[in-house]
Amino acid sequence: MADSKRSQGRLSSFRESVKKITQRLSDGDVDAVQKKDEHSREVEKLQIQIETMQDELRQLYQSRSQLDQAHKQNEKLTATLQEAKAQIQALRAEVEKLTAPPNTYAIFSSMNDDSTANIYVSGRKMKVSLHPSIKPQELRKGQEVILNEAFNVIESRGFDGQGEVVRLKDLLEGNRALVTLHFDEEKVTELAEPLASQRLSVGDHLLYDARSGYVVEKLPKSEAEELVLEEVPDVDYEHIGGLAKEIEQVRDAVELPFLYPDLFAEHKLSPPKGVLLYGPPGCGKTLIAKAVANSIAKKLGHLAGKEMRSFFLHVKGPELLNKYVGESERQVREVFKKAKERAAEGHPVIVFFDEMDALFRTRGTGISSDIESTIVPQFLSEIDGVERLRNVIVIGASNRQDLIDPAVLRAGRLDVKIKISRPDMNAAREIFSKYLATELPYADEEVTRHAGDRRAMVDRFIQSTVEGMYATSEENKFLEVTYANGEKEILYFKDFASGALIEGIVSRAKKYAIKRAIANEGKGLRSEDLMRAVRDEFKEHEDLPNTTNPDDWAKIAGKKG
Known part of the structure; x- marks a missing residue:
């Protein structure tokens, strides 16, 4: 340039x-x-x-x-x-x-006065140093840490999510716990820091790290706990219609021993261990059991002057059955173990086995399986153990009580047996009154016809509907059955009435009223809606009977046996 x-x-x-x-x-x-x-x-x-x-x-x-x-x-x-x-x-x-030596994982335990840390490595307790970047105050008991080749902590991690499932038996001082391992082996463990701040109860399932001896996590409910309903349902005796006599029997058998234990002890009268509610389906067996638990909690609270809590363990019978040997028996043990734990805390506990005949059939009657030969003895041993508890009672419900093993039904086990029959006309009227409230929307012409007296109008609705249901007329003939002994019988629609059926009739009538209102053909319930619902309900049931074995079918229906 x-x-x-x-x-x-x-x-x-x-x-x-x-x-x-x-x-x-x-x-x-x-x-x-x-x-x-x-x-x-x-x-x-x-x-x-x-x-x-x-x-x-x-x-x-x-x-x-x-x-x-x-x-x-x-x-x-x-x-x-x-x-x-x-x-x-x-x-x-x-x-x-790729050429660096592998790092070892360990579990942090505690800090020492000289700023060294105590850790667990494969079951061994070691005292090691920390990398300058590691802040001791950020390390938590039970937390995973990474070590270098000199076994010094160079990095902190989270909490390991793998380990053994154990059950909490008792809480000890110093953030320790007594847990039960497999085969009922017991072990004292330490609680990891996050778990130490949680509320733990006896019987909880915990995650146990055998390498360090820490329990690090509270696990969800077990299979058996998923099959039971702990909370007491909000069902009162007032919600049940047509079963006043049966309710009185249940209250005498279940409530009195809970409410007045001193009087029973004074008279040297042992309370019953269990109650069997049997009868046709849909007649209120499960509803009564729920109402009993609710009533006991309220009355105990009234006597004690404070709010009391009772537990209703609703066991869904068929779901306890398992194809693996010993699993059904284990789950029965789980149910009773849970009941004992709740009772030990001073709470009244009702264990309700629904569809009891599915679980505890007569031994030797199995066709493809002999599970009843082991599950029945397991139940008998558990219910015999209930005598040591003051706050547990077993209630069973079944449509086929004749299939239940006699050892289950004998005195000293399910002492009280109460038949829940199909509703008669008076009971049906009472059940209808639970569903047909005066505040429901009724057709204006119906209200006018009864001079504005809604109570009289509803009573008339119920009376006409019940009379139509229970009439032994030609149109109400359901079927004619011939039993094995040659006996014949004509069954009418009334022979299959139940609380569930009545609820279905009312629901069907309400649906008719709603569809009519949508079509702008008038609003509100009418008496003909109920009669139409009765007829439609009858038609739906015409093809349901199992005519191949009328004896068994009639037993389920509650008509024979």
């Missing part, structure tokens, strides 16, 4: 010289002619110099272009070298990772 500027300067100076010579010639200098040849020669020399400098200038421009190209190429080479350097560094880091 500098050489180019110098060449241009020399060329400009030469041009100025030529210009001056030309001016001298034009002024008529006398010596011009003489010196003409000299000037001509000088001009030729200068022209040669001009050509030479122009060639040099072209070469300079060419050199400059080559220099620019070389500079760009140098930049590309520099970028390539930097990229290669980065790749080499990445490969070196990868090689270092």
Whole structure:
């Protein structure tokens, strides 16, 4: 660049010289002619110099272009070298990772006064140092940490989610717990820091880390606990219609021993261990059991002057059955163990086995399985153990009490047996009154017909509906059955009435009223809605009877046996 500027300067100076010579010639200098040849020669020399400098200038421009190209190429080479350097560094880091020694996981236990830490490594307790970046106050008991090859802590992690499932038996001082392992083996463990702040109850399932001896997590309910309903349902005796006599029997058998234990002890009368509610389906067996638990809690609270809580363990019988040997028996033990734990806390506990005949059939009657030969003895041993508890009673419900093993039904086990019969006309009227409240929307013409007396109108609705249901008319004939002994019997619609059936009739009538209101054909319930619902309900049941074995079917229906 500098050489180019110098060449241009020399060329400009030469041009100025030529210009001056030309001016001298034009002024008529006398010596011009003489010196003409000299000037001509000088001009030729200068022209040669001009050509030479122009060639040099072209070469300079060419050199400059080559220099620019070389500079760009140098930049590309520099970028390539930097990229290669980065790749080499990445490969070196990868090689270092692959050749680095493995790190060991451990469980943090506590800090020492000299800023060292106590950890558990594969069951061994060790005292190690911490990396300067690890803050001791951030480490929590039971937490995982990572060690280097010198067994010093270099990184903190979370809590391990794997281990054994154990059951809490008791809480001890110093954030310790007594737990039960497999085969009822007991072990004293420590509570991890997050678990120490949680509310734990006896019987809870915990996650146990055998490497460190810590329990680190509270687990969800077990299978058996999922099959039971702990909370007492909000069902009162007032919600049940047509079963006043049966309710009185249940209250005498279940409530009195809970409410007046001192009187029973004074008279040396042992309370019953269990109650069997049997009868046709849909007649209120489960509803009565729920109402008993609710009533006991309320009355105990009234006597004690404070709110009391009772537990209703609703066992869904068929769901306890399991194809694996011993599983059903284990779950029966789980249910009674849970009941004993709740009773030990001073709470009244009702264990309700629904569909009892599915679980505890007569031994030896199994066709494809002999599970009843082991599950029945398991239940008998558990219910015999209930005598040591004051606050547990077993209630069973069944449609086929004849299939239940006799050892279950004998005195001293299920002492009280109460039949829940199908509702008669009076009971049916009472059940209808539970579902047909006066505040429901009724058709204006119906209210007007009864002079605005809604109570009288509802009573008339119920009376006409019940009379239509229980009439032994030709249209109410349901079927004729012939039993094994040759006996024949005609069954009517009334022979299959139940609380569930009545609820279905009322629901069906309400649906008719709603559809009529949607179609703008009038709003509110009418008496013909109920009668239509009775007829439609009857038609739906016509094809249901199992005529291949009328004896068994009649027993389920509650008509025979």
